[in-house]
Structure formats: C-alpha cells, structure tokens
Amino acid sequence: MPDYRAPLRDMQFILTELAGLEAVSRLPGCEEATPDLVGAILEEAGKFAAGVLGPINRQGDEQGCRLEADGRVRTPEGWQAAYNQFRDAGWIGLSLPQEYGGQGLPKLVSTPVWEMWFSTNMAFTMLPQLNVSQAEALHIAASDEQKETWLHKVVSGEWASTMNLTEPQAGSDLAATRARAEPAADGSYRLFGQKIFISYGEHELTPNIVHLVLARLPDAPAGVKGLSLFIVPKYLVNADGSLGEHNDVRCISIEHKMGIHGSPTCTMSYGDKGGAVGYLIGQPNRGLETMFIMMNEARFGVGVQGAGLAERAYQFALDYARERVQGRDAVSGEAGKPILHHPDVKRMLLSMRARVMAMRALLYTAASWFDIAHHHPDAEVAAKHRRYVDLLMPVAKGWCTEVGNEVCDDAIQVFGGMGFVEETGIAQFFRDARIITIYEGTTGIQGNDLVGRKILREGGATLRELIADLGASVLQLKEDEQLGEIADGFAEGVDALEEATDWMLANGKDQLADVLAGAVPFLHLLGTVCGGWQLARAAQAARRRLVAGEGDAEYLASLVELARFYIATIGPQAAANAAVVREAGGALTRFAESAF
Amino acid sequence: MPDYRAPLRDMQFILTELAGLEAVSRLPGCEEATPDLVGAILEEAGKFAAGVLGPINRQGDEQGCRLEADGRVRTPEGWQAAYNQFRDAGWIGLSLPQEYGGQGLPKLVSTPVWEMWFSTNMAFTMLPQLNVSQAEALHIAASDEQKETWLHKVVSGEWASTMNLTEPQAGSDLAATRARAEPAADGSYRLFGQKIFISYGEHELTPNIVHLVLARLPDAPAGVKGLSLFIVPKYLVNADGSLGEHNDVRCISIEHKMGIHGSPTCTMSYGDKGGAVGYLIGQPNRGLETMFIMMNEARFGVGVQGAGLAERAYQFALDYARERVQGRDAVSGEAGKPILHHPDVKRMLLSMRARVMAMRALLYTAASWFDIAHHHPDAEVAAKHRRYVDLLMPVAKGWCTEVGNEVCDDAIQVFGGMGFVEETGIAQFFRDARIITIYEGTTGIQGNDLVGRKILREGGATLRELIADLGASVLQLKEDEQLGEIADGFAEGVDALEEATDWMLANGKDQLADVLAGAVPFLHLLGTVCGGWQLARAAQAARRRLVAGEGDAEYLASLVELARFYIATIGPQAAANAAVVREAGGALTRFAESAF
Structure with a gap:
C-alpha cells in the first residue's frame, strides 16, 4: 500500500477560504490558533499519521485482538509503541482545556488532525478518541474533586x-x-x-x-x-x-x-x-444529558471518520489507477494507458474526490461554527452558530458516514479483482468503514434526530434560517458569470430542499409516521445540498483568487471544475431524495406488515 | 441464522404472469416444462437449497479453502457431500442438452432454481455453475469427438x-x-x-x-x-x-x-x-468468440447471484426486524414493538423487497426471451427476442449485481451493531456480494458493452424498439385508473431514458469519450426503468386477478403497492442518472488528470 499523503493543500484551502480560520483565531480563547501554528501542527500530524499510524494499520487488521484465558485483552503488535508516542506527543489534549493539561485549540484545528488519524488507522484512533469524548463529558458534568482525580489523566492519555x-x-x-x-x-x-x-x-x-x-x-x-x-x-x-x-x-x-x-x-x-x-x-x-455531550462529540468524530477513510481510499485507488495499465483508449484505440484514462474509472475517481472534498468542507465549516458558538463574544452570533451546529450534527454524522462508505466501495471497484483480495489492503477500508453508519447512532437514528428533534420540534426555524443562507449563496454565485452553471444547479438543490421542508413541516403533526419514513432520505437531501454548498463556496473562493492572480492557477481551476462536477452529477440526488421524502410514508402506510 | 424459505409464491407469480411460462412451454423443444413439472422442480430445489446448501454456507465462510504443501486444495467440510448430492440429483444438467445427459429444460425454469442455489450458498454454487457455462461453450464449439469425451462428464458433473x-x-x-x-x-x-x-x-x-x-x-x-x-x-x-x-x-x-x-x-x-x-x-x-458464449452465460448467472444474495439478505433482515424489540412508536409512544414497526426500518425492508422483486422479474423475463430466441419457430419473433437478450445482458449483470450489493448493505443496516458481528451471519452476504460487480466483467465493462457494442454500434435500433414497448406499457397501465400513479411515474422514467438515449446517440460519434463517461449511469438508468417496468407489469397482472376475483387478494394488493413504492422512491433515480449521463463527460474532459 502506498504511503499516506496528508492532503495539506486541500485542508489549508478549506480552513482558510471556507471555514474562516483567521476569524476563528481572533475569537477570545482561540488566539493561539495562528495560521503559522496551525500549519506546523498539520504538517507534524501528517508526518505522524503517515509514519506511525499508517504502517501498523494493516497488521492491526490481520492480527486483531485476543481475549486471553486470564482475562487480558491483547491488542495488535505496534499498538503499544504507537500509543506511547501518540500520548507523549500530546495529541489527545489538542482541543481539550488547558487547565487540565490540554492545548485548548479550537475544534477547527483538531478536526483536520483527527481526520489524518482516521485516514491512516481508524481502529487505533478509536482509543484516544474515547479520551477526548470522555474529557468533554467530565469537564462539563464532573465535580472539581472528580476532575482533579480523573480529568488530568484522561486528557494526558495516561x-x-x-x-x-x-x-x-x-x-x-x-x-x-x-x-x-x-x-x-x-x-x-x-x-x-x-x-x-x-x-x-x-x-x-x-x-x-x-x-x-x-x-x-x-x-x-x-x-x-x-x-x-x-x-x-x-x-x-x-x-x-x-x-x-x-x-x-x-x-x-x-x-x-x-x-x-x-x-x-x-x-x-x-x-x-x-x-x-x-x-x-x-x-x-x-446521566443521559451528560452522555449526550460525550455522544455528540463522538458523533461529529464519526463523521470525520467517514471523510478520513474516504480520503485514504481515494488516494489508494488513484495511485492504482495511475499505475495499472489495461485496455485501449476507446476513442483512439491507443494501448498502454493507465486505467485512469478510461472514462468510467476517471468518473469514479473524480466523484470520489468531489465527495471527499464536500464532506471535509462541511465538517470543517461545522467545526468553525462550533468554535464560534463557544467563543464568540456576541451572544446572538454565538447562538446562531450553536443552532447550526445542532441542526447539522446528525448530517455530519449520518451523511458523511454513508458517503464515506460509498467512496470506499468505489475504491474497491477501481481495483477490480485486486480489490477483493485482502493483500491489496483496500478491502480493509471497505470493511472498517461499514461500522461508521451504525455506531454512535445508526443513520436511521440520525435521521430521526434531524427531523424530529432538530426540525419539527422548533417548527423548522433553524432550517429556514439555513435555507435563507443557501439562497443568499445562490445570489452571490450568480454574480460571477463563470459560476453560472454551478449557481443554477445548486439553486435546483436548494429548491428541492425547500419543497421537501415545506412538505415535512406541513405534515409533521398529523402524519408524523409518514414524515419519519422520509427522515433518512431527507438527511441525504440536506447533506447533498450542504455538500454542494461548500463546494460552490470553494469554487467561488478559487475564482476570487484566480481573478486576483493569487495562488496555483491549475489547482484553483480544478476546484471550480470539482464543484461543477459535484453539482451536475451528485446534485440531482437532491431532487431524487426529495421525491422519496414525499412518497415513502404513504407507501409504507398502505403496505401491510403481513405482506412482507 | 433462520432457514432459507424458497420464495415460491413470488417466483411462480413472475414465471406465470410476467415471464409467460405457459407460452414458453408451448415452444418446440420446451414442451416438458409444464406448470406441474416446473412447480415440482421448484419445490424440490427449494428443499435442497434450504436443507443441503444453506446449512454449510457459514462453515464454508469460516473454514475457507487451503492449499496444502502437496499441492492439493482442501475445500470446506461438507462441500464433498453436498456436491455428491447435487451431482446425483442431476441439477447441473437441468437446462443442458438431453443428448449429453441433461434435461433440456428452458432457461426460464433453471433461472429460479439457480437463484435458490445462490441464495443459500454462492461460494459452493460457483462450482456447478462453471460446468453449465463450460457445457454451453463445448456444445457450440467442440467437435463431436471432443463432445463425446468431455461433454457428458461435464453435464453430469462427474x-x-x-x-x-x-x-x-x-x-x-x-x-x-x-x-x-x-x-x-x-x-x-x-x-x-x-x-x-x-x-x-x-x-x-x-x-x-x-x-x-x-x-x-x-x-x-x-x-x-x-x-x-x-x-x-x-x-x-x-x-x-x-x-x-x-x-x-x-x-x-x-x-x-x-x-x-x-x-x-x-x-x-x-x-x-x-x-x-x-x-x-x-x-x-x-477462441474469444467461444469464450464469450461461456462468459455471457456466466454473466447472466452472476446477475442471478445478485438477486439470490439479495433475497436471502432480505429474508434474514426481515426476520430480525420482526423479532428485535427496540424503541417506542414515534407517534403513539407505545413500547415493545419490533423494529419493523419503525418507519425507517420498514422503508428499508420495503425497498429491499421491491428491488429483489424487480431484479427477479427482469431476470426471469430475460430468461424467457432467451428461450423464445432459441426456440420460437417464427424467425422474426426469435430475432427480436435475441436482440432484447443481447441488449439487456449487461443490464442483467451490471444492474442486478450493483443492486444486489445495495440490498445486502441495507440488510447490515437493519441489523445495526449485530450486523457488523460475524457470528450473526449477515456480514458474509455483504462480503460475498462484493465480488459480483467485479468478476465476469466489472460494471464499467458492462456499461461499455451496453453503450458501445449494444447501442451505438447499431445506432440504438434495439433500444428504440424497447423504448417503444415501454411506451406501450405506459398506455396499457393507464387503462386501469388504479394504476394511474404507477403509469405516470413510470412514464417519467421512460422519458428520462428516451432523452438520455437521444443525447447519447447524438454525441456517440463526435464525443465518444463523453458518452462512455456516462455508460455506467446509463446502465443504472436502463436497469431502474426496466425494473420498474417489470413491477408495473406485476401490478397490472395483480390487478387483473383482483378484478377477476382470483388468487390471494392481500398478496395481489401488496404487489400493486410494491410497484407504487418502487416507482415513487426508486424511480426518481432514472432522472438523476439521466442527468449524470449528459453531464459527466464534459466535466471529465475539463478536469485535468494532473489535478487529481
């Protein structure tokens, strides 16, 4: 398996241009997160992920864990050494409170870092991830005495x-x-x-x-x-x-x-x-309230797992598609070209890249909202971002895990028969990813949370607020002629979202079961549209820089194309899902349980 | 794992009402396939599948195969005994030529039988499946002397x-x-x-x-x-x-x-x-021409694997959803209900059932076309059905394997955390299914075959013929008011198919790479529409019998609802795929390979 390459350029672009790292670093309590420090952290994390966690991922899968007769559980070779390094480097406390030994950096900074851990070794990373979730819960709910006893050691990873x-x-x-x-x-x-x-x-x-x-x-x-x-x-x-x-x-x-x-x-x-x-x-x-704090933290983290696994699967499939020579060019008949040259393979890889970037952009943006919600001095601004975080948490978890699975599935397909052979290594990503739509609340649970708790309970107020923001984005996109297609396609998705929202709110009281039958399709709809939103914003930012003559023109132009591709080929899922939202419930009601 | 239940009622309905078993049994050379004999064969096969193949499926997965130092390959326990029974019962020769020891029954009869083998033990069934494919090839290409030496023993399974x-x-x-x-x-x-x-x-x-x-x-x-x-x-x-x-x-x-x-x-x-x-x-x-005979046979068989695995995964998930009690009714707050009662779980299961039935109906119908192509005395009728078989072979393989994977994936999701645990048994279906979109030609290869060889090469003539038949079905559906929604939804799919076809044919010469970039989405589009077609025909047949007061009214009504559900919730994928067909190529062309 080729080494992991930390996607620092993509990460930096999203942090800077979409998630407002600079603005976050001006928030009280976030001042340490200067672009320089963040750059250094990401670089270091990329090296650690590629050099320490990645190399033991495969053996972890092969060896697994064993419960010995004496009750001890044996973890794979390399786990202990990696854990010691991870702990000693202070990675666990990255975003945890300074008073308990953490570095107190914003979630916007820790999110890309954890993405790298998940990309390279998800099974290992679940261990320190539990420390972070637990620390959040203890920090909020435990007594001072309890914090003294437990929290320091959880934050340090002792x-x-x-x-x-x-x-x-x-x-x-x-x-x-x-x-x-x-x-x-x-x-x-x-x-x-x-x-x-x-x-x-x-x-x-x-x-x-x-x-x-x-x-x-x-x-x-x-x-x-x-x-x-x-x-x-x-x-x-x-x-x-x-x-x-x-x-x-x-x-x-x-x-x-x-x-x-x-x-x-x-x-x-x-x-x-x-x-x-x-x-x-x-x-x-x-207890459940506190557990939910921990669970919400963990749910966001599982969404990041989706993006992380997908990134690595994409890299792996891309490398193979660039190396593997097979078949002839369909148009010229030329032989000796790598399979990336075949339209269907290129389509799969471009779609993988588009979805990875959409997930990443959505997650980092949500992380910045989280930081604003926690640190912004203006209570109204903070409250708005808290509402957005709450609304989109089930989407971050549900949509990014479903899409993460799809990307890993496509990676196998790029490998063909070699993808089914365990030695190749890609099968592990496909198998590992299959848990993420299940644990910390299945996609069905996320859908119910989204529709029941986050939308219907408040009459759709926050969702309407978000839709208004999406509409404003459409207008902004239209200001640049070069983004016209993206704007139009994105607007169709927003329309589909709005219509489905209207339907849901109109029927939420009298036909709750019907509305819940469409909860997961609605989650997909919202995720698809928000993912497109972020890529459209990326295209807009790229165009701004292109016009200003700043940055790598080829890279920036590719971001515009990526958005166009996403809007044109994944965007239509919005309308398809909106149709399911409206239709599923009635059909379910008419179909007797005895008729299965 | 609960025992396999041969879905004889569904099979019989499709054989009789959609695939024209009676008409096939009147074809010269197919006279033995009387409804009585077919019923007896299906019953017997169902018992064999549930009683012999199903019980050793799990151990086959757990034990796997081993290459010994002396070069022998050891297959799992139970394989030898099951093979002996399979061979002695004459199952291999079911549809193979009588002169070489087969029973010479139509493909329409052997298709549901093989579906049952794949449902219960795909890894085992690959062995006799190879005999059938090889027998077809030898029968066509080998010399009489070679047939004497090899063909008898391949047909008998010796x-x-x-x-x-x-x-x-x-x-x-x-x-x-x-x-x-x-x-x-x-x-x-x-x-x-x-x-x-x-x-x-x-x-x-x-x-x-x-x-x-x-x-x-x-x-x-x-x-x-x-x-x-x-x-x-x-x-x-x-x-x-x-x-x-x-x-x-x-x-x-x-x-x-x-x-x-x-x-x-x-x-x-x-x-x-x-x-x-x-x-x-x-x-x-x-050699390749002959190998293609074998491969085409095998490709159809792999499509049947998709339906077979999906049926078993559906049964397994349904049983779990009926037994597992968890959560409260979202509307009434009532506790103690099995999870099938939750709208999202019911939606998944209904969608699984709809897709299984759509695949099955498409495969059996294609099998009947195959029989008509081979046996119909009217050369024109035979030729038309040969064209249809050729056109839809990559769809039978590509679409049914992709959908089969999706259904197995949903089955895991119904199980939640238990689905990720190997002991439950459903994970095996998910893992086994992952090869079917790859071997005997990946979905990408099927897409190229469909678009390049089966459509563009002949200027879309057969596809146009099929679209005309689909249009005629729309009109027939509209004759029954109760099928109005189905007719309208189905018509939208047909329109999407027609528009995508027009676009493809208009651009196939000058923009071949663009058209091929949409080959797999087009395959999905055609599969989705043809699957809906078959379920709409099933609804129509069910309505006829309901109006006539024949048969089990509850079952027949459920088939109408199943079609409605498919058209309403899966049907919109047609338009979404049509959009990808049109848009993917241009985006690929604009995206530089260096920008990945």
Whole structure:
C-alpha cells in the first residue's frame, strides 16, 4: 500500500477560504490558533499519521485482538509503541482545556488532525478518541474533586477511557437500560450489569481505564429519565493517586467483527463479585444529558471518520489507477494507458474526490461554527452558530458516514479483482468503514434526530434560517458569470430542499409516521445540498483568487471544475431524495406488515 | 441464522404472469416444462437449497479453502457431500442438452432454481455453475469427438470445469493475454503460462477437472483476434475413457479474499514441466468468440447471484426486524414493538423487497426471451427476442449485481451493531456480494458493452424498439385508473431514458469519450426503468386477478403497492442518472488528470 499523503493543500484551502480560520483565531480563547501554528501542527500530524499510524494499520487488521484465558485483552503488535508516542506527543489534549493539561485549540484545528488519524488507522484512533469524548463529558458534568482525580489523566492519555451504554436489550433504545447502581455507605456506588459493544473495554495499553457507565439508581424513574452516569475505574485509585485493587469489572468476551479488528469490542461485566465501585457524575437521573455531550462529540468524530477513510481510499485507488495499465483508449484505440484514462474509472475517481472534498468542507465549516458558538463574544452570533451546529450534527454524522462508505466501495471497484483480495489492503477500508453508519447512532437514528428533534420540534426555524443562507449563496454565485452553471444547479438543490421542508413541516403533526419514513432520505437531501454548498463556496473562493492572480492557477481551476462536477452529477440526488421524502410514508402506510 | 424459505409464491407469480411460462412451454423443444413439472422442480430445489446448501454456507465462510504443501486444495467440510448430492440429483444438467445427459429444460425454469442455489450458498454454487457455462461453450464449439469425451462428464458433473482467462497483465483486457500453445506431433498442443483468479482451479471434489484455457498459437495475430481456446484436463484421459497421468498443470497459490471463502480462487501454472497437454476447441484464433458464449452465460448467472444474495439478505433482515424489540412508536409512544414497526426500518425492508422483486422479474423475463430466441419457430419473433437478450445482458449483470450489493448493505443496516458481528451471519452476504460487480466483467465493462457494442454500434435500433414497448406499457397501465400513479411515474422514467438515449446517440460519434463517461449511469438508468417496468407489469397482472376475483387478494394488493413504492422512491433515480449521463463527460474532459 502506498504511503499516506496528508492532503495539506486541500485542508489549508478549506480552513482558510471556507471555514474562516483567521476569524476563528481572533475569537477570545482561540488566539493561539495562528495560521503559522496551525500549519506546523498539520504538517507534524501528517508526518505522524503517515509514519506511525499508517504502517501498523494493516497488521492491526490481520492480527486483531485476543481475549486471553486470564482475562487480558491483547491488542495488535505496534499498538503499544504507537500509543506511547501518540500520548507523549500530546495529541489527545489538542482541543481539550488547558487547565487540565490540554492545548485548548479550537475544534477547527483538531478536526483536520483527527481526520489524518482516521485516514491512516481508524481502529487505533478509536482509543484516544474515547479520551477526548470522555474529557468533554467530565469537564462539563464532573465535580472539581472528580476532575482533579480523573480529568488530568484522561486528557494526558495516561489512562484510557470507555463509554458504556449498550446492553443486549438496549441498543438504540437506552430507555431499556438495566444496569443498576446501589449507593454504598461511603458515598460511592456499587454497579451491577452487563454492557456490550464496548470499544477498548479492556486492554493493557494504559495502567488504568476509566469507564463511564450508564446505570439506574434504586427507585429511579423508568425510561431515559432514570439513568445516571458513573465513573467506574478498572483499578481503584487511592487517596494519594496511586492505583489500588482491581475493581469488580471485567471483559468476558470480545466480538469477532467484519472490520476494525485492531479495536477490541468488549462485553463488560460489572459486579460479579459483589459490585463494581463507581462514582456518580453530575445529578442523579440526569446521566443521559451528560452522555449526550460525550455522544455528540463522538458523533461529529464519526463523521470525520467517514471523510478520513474516504480520503485514504481515494488516494489508494488513484495511485492504482495511475499505475495499472489495461485496455485501449476507446476513442483512439491507443494501448498502454493507465486505467485512469478510461472514462468510467476517471468518473469514479473524480466523484470520489468531489465527495471527499464536500464532506471535509462541511465538517470543517461545522467545526468553525462550533468554535464560534463557544467563543464568540456576541451572544446572538454565538447562538446562531450553536443552532447550526445542532441542526447539522446528525448530517455530519449520518451523511458523511454513508458517503464515506460509498467512496470506499468505489475504491474497491477501481481495483477490480485486486480489490477483493485482502493483500491489496483496500478491502480493509471497505470493511472498517461499514461500522461508521451504525455506531454512535445508526443513520436511521440520525435521521430521526434531524427531523424530529432538530426540525419539527422548533417548527423548522433553524432550517429556514439555513435555507435563507443557501439562497443568499445562490445570489452571490450568480454574480460571477463563470459560476453560472454551478449557481443554477445548486439553486435546483436548494429548491428541492425547500419543497421537501415545506412538505415535512406541513405534515409533521398529523402524519408524523409518514414524515419519519422520509427522515433518512431527507438527511441525504440536506447533506447533498450542504455538500454542494461548500463546494460552490470553494469554487467561488478559487475564482476570487484566480481573478486576483493569487495562488496555483491549475489547482484553483480544478476546484471550480470539482464543484461543477459535484453539482451536475451528485446534485440531482437532491431532487431524487426529495421525491422519496414525499412518497415513502404513504407507501409504507398502505403496505401491510403481513405482506412482507 | 433462520432457514432459507424458497420464495415460491413470488417466483411462480413472475414465471406465470410476467415471464409467460405457459407460452414458453408451448415452444418446440420446451414442451416438458409444464406448470406441474416446473412447480415440482421448484419445490424440490427449494428443499435442497434450504436443507443441503444453506446449512454449510457459514462453515464454508469460516473454514475457507487451503492449499496444502502437496499441492492439493482442501475445500470446506461438507462441500464433498453436498456436491455428491447435487451431482446425483442431476441439477447441473437441468437446462443442458438431453443428448449429453441433461434435461433440456428452458432457461426460464433453471433461472429460479439457480437463484435458490445462490441464495443459500454462492461460494459452493460457483462450482456447478462453471460446468453449465463450460457445457454451453463445448456444445457450440467442440467437435463431436471432443463432445463425446468431455461433454457428458461435464453435464453430469462427474468432472468439474474451470474458465481460464485472466493473467496478471490481462484482466479486463484479454488482448494482453500471453499464455501460449505449441502444436505437438499428435495434433494436440502444449500449453505454457500462468492464469490468475481461477475459481475452483484445483480441488478434490471430482476425479478430474476440465480447464478451458485461452492462449496464443505461435504466430497468432496480436490482440483478441489471436486467442485460441483449449481444453486442458487436470488428468489426461486414456482412449478407453479412464484417467491417465497428471497433466502439467498445478495450482501454485490461492487468494485470501474478502468473501466467497468456500470457493478456492487459484493461480494456475501451465507447462512448468515441459508443457500441459491441451486440445484446440473450434477454430484457431477464434477462441474469444467461444469464450464469450461461456462468459455471457456466466454473466447472466452472476446477475442471478445478485438477486439470490439479495433475497436471502432480505429474508434474514426481515426476520430480525420482526423479532428485535427496540424503541417506542414515534407517534403513539407505545413500547415493545419490533423494529419493523419503525418507519425507517420498514422503508428499508420495503425497498429491499421491491428491488429483489424487480431484479427477479427482469431476470426471469430475460430468461424467457432467451428461450423464445432459441426456440420460437417464427424467425422474426426469435430475432427480436435475441436482440432484447443481447441488449439487456449487461443490464442483467451490471444492474442486478450493483443492486444486489445495495440490498445486502441495507440488510447490515437493519441489523445495526449485530450486523457488523460475524457470528450473526449477515456480514458474509455483504462480503460475498462484493465480488459480483467485479468478476465476469466489472460494471464499467458492462456499461461499455451496453453503450458501445449494444447501442451505438447499431445506432440504438434495439433500444428504440424497447423504448417503444415501454411506451406501450405506459398506455396499457393507464387503462386501469388504479394504476394511474404507477403509469405516470413510470412514464417519467421512460422519458428520462428516451432523452438520455437521444443525447447519447447524438454525441456517440463526435464525443465518444463523453458518452462512455456516462455508460455506467446509463446502465443504472436502463436497469431502474426496466425494473420498474417489470413491477408495473406485476401490478397490472395483480390487478387483473383482483378484478377477476382470483388468487390471494392481500398478496395481489401488496404487489400493486410494491410497484407504487418502487416507482415513487426508486424511480426518481432514472432522472438523476439521466442527468449524470449528459453531464459527466464534459466535466471529465475539463478536469485535468494532473489535478487529481
């Protein structure tokens, strides 16, 4: 497999021209994120990804993880050394609070960095990603004393983190959670129950593991309003900070999965020997709220996984298409040309590149909104960006993971028969990617979140606001004649979005089931249009620079073509999805369940 | 994994109402295919598939194949017993010539039978499928003497078959074939060279293996017009029919693949010890023509694999969705409902069912055209159906394999996290399916075949003929008010097809590269419209029977709804693909290869 090439030029263009890195670096608390520092960080991260994480990705897939008879989980060769380097370089704390040892850089800076980790080794990167999510949750919900004990070590990566939600009967439906916590005399709790699908639930890469566990207190109300959140360490921590005895928690099995073999997926058993010691985080029965903070962070991260895997799959397929000589030119009959020369192969690769750039631009832009929401001194500006982040979070997760899978699928197709052979290496990306539309909430869950919680609940107010912004972009695009086709095509997508939105809002009350039947198609519609929006903005920025005579003209011109290609060939999916939004529900209602 | 349930009702409906089984059974040479006999065969095949092939599918995936140090290839446990039963029951010869021991039944009858084999065990079924393809080729091209020696045993399954085309530098491009054949004094040949990706190239399931090998004679012209076809048996055959010495051919490695683990994919080496004895089939330098007969047969079969895998994945996901209880009803808030009740899950399953039925209806209809082309006494009728078969063969292969993959992908999504765990079993279908858009010609190759060879070469004559038939169907649909929505939606698809066809034919000469850039989208467009056509015809037939008061009213009504759902939610892909057909080429031309 060829080495990973950090796509720094694309990243820098999006950071600078679309996501407003300079404006973000002027926000209070973000001043350190100067273009120079960011450039240096990206360069360094690119080297680390290519030099440390990429080279062990394949062996992670081949070796997988093993649960030994003594209960230890063995991770692949190279994991420990890579983790030590990753931890020592301080990558985990990149965007985490400075007071707990992080660097406090904006999410806009950490997003491209994490994209590189996911590109080169997703199974490995899930481990430090859990630290980041957990740190966000602890930072918001834990007491000062708890932060002292746990947060520093989670931010530094001295200890690892996990997130324990799922149980056999409680997957997407956390209301069905059964794990329970009983108060102990010393103010701590004893936890009992089984959790499944726990990534990195057990391993020896760190001396301790901090489990964050969702469980019910005695007499807690039924449903999601009776869930509390607990820290349950693998090893108890003594008053002096040293590690004490092994807590009553263990991994009882690990899953045999289709992909991400390097990441152990554990079934965890709590309280087999009298109760696992746990500490309540935040208020009783409010655990889900905190868990959602962690989950939202993780959901955005999974969206970034989609872009990261797709970038690497694209690079890999492109290299193959440039090297592999096969067939003749259909027009001239000339032989000896690489397959990139075949129209269908070139179409696939251009489409892959367009989708990768659309995902990346959408994710980085969303990251900048996140930073503005957190740091902007003008409360109204901050609030608007918070609304946008909330609205688009399910799209960032749902759409980027679905598209990420599609791109990995196309990469296999470019390789032909060689793509089906494991030694080639591309199959791993296809297999690894298959989990991302599932974990941290399936695409169906994201669709319901988008339509139910983010749109219908507020009568579509934020979505209308966004559509108005999209319309303003259309007008701006029209100012440049060279962007006329892009503007027209993009406007069609916006129209389709608006019509589908009208329909959804008109029917959301009386025909909720019908509207929800179209939730995932609507998510695709919104993602397709927002992706096109970002590429159209990129074309606009490229044109500005071309007109000003700045920058690499060939590169800038290619960005205009990329937008045109996306709008012309992927853009029509907007109308197709809008049709499904309107039609799916009625058809479902008429189709009896017994007729399947 | 739940047992396979042969979808006999759906199969029978399509055979009877759409594919004209009765008319086919009146064709000369097809008289044995009475509805009674066909019903009995399907029932028997369903039992065999569920009882013999299905139960060993999973172990085939888990155990895979192994090349031993002594050069033997070990297939999974159960393969030998299943093969013996399969062979003894005479399934291989179902549609093969009676004079060589087959039953000579129409392709319309064998198609649903093979669908069942693929549904339950694709990796296994690839073995007897090779016999059928090879038998077709030998029947057409071999001499009578050769047929005596080889064909009986291939039809009976006493010996196994392979197809040796690919070499490392000659994948999609057979012109690059280097394997060579030298004439020997006795009229036979000595073959030298290496072939890769040879399914079942070596195994011990049969006492002999008949390799069909593409190679060049000395002084053969360059390119595809210099390829000849040879029989190269694993063991030489003595004059009395007994097996002689081991030929100079051996398997030197087997591939480690993402799926179809139960099918050994071999690298075969010919002539390491002085030359493998081979026998020329047909005329020198005309080997590709014969190989294409075999390949066309195999391509249709791969399309059937798409439908078969999708049917099984659909059944499996449906069973899970009916059993798995999770979440609350979004409208009533009621808990305890299986996930099939969630609109998004129901939408996925209905879409899966609609696509499976569309593929099946298209394949069976194409099979009936094949039978009419071969057996109809009216030469004009026969010729028209031959044209239709030729036109739609790349669609049957390309579209059904792409859609088959999509359905298997959706099945994983219905399972959520459990779908990613290998023990569940659905992941195997997803992995197995990934090869079908690649082997026997990638989707890109099918697209080029469709647009270049089947449409442009004849100025679109057959396609125009088909479009006229589609237009006639629209008018027929409109006669029934209850089918008005279907008629309108279908008409939009036909319009999109017609416009894209016009554009393609107008630009095919001057802008061939642009047209080929849209070849795969055009294939999808044609497949989507033809699939909708078949479901619309099914709705029409169902309505006829409903009006007449015949049959199961609930089932018939569900077929009308299925067509409506397909037209409303999948139909819009026609227009989206038509847009890509028109736009892709120009964008590709403008995008410099250096800008990737």
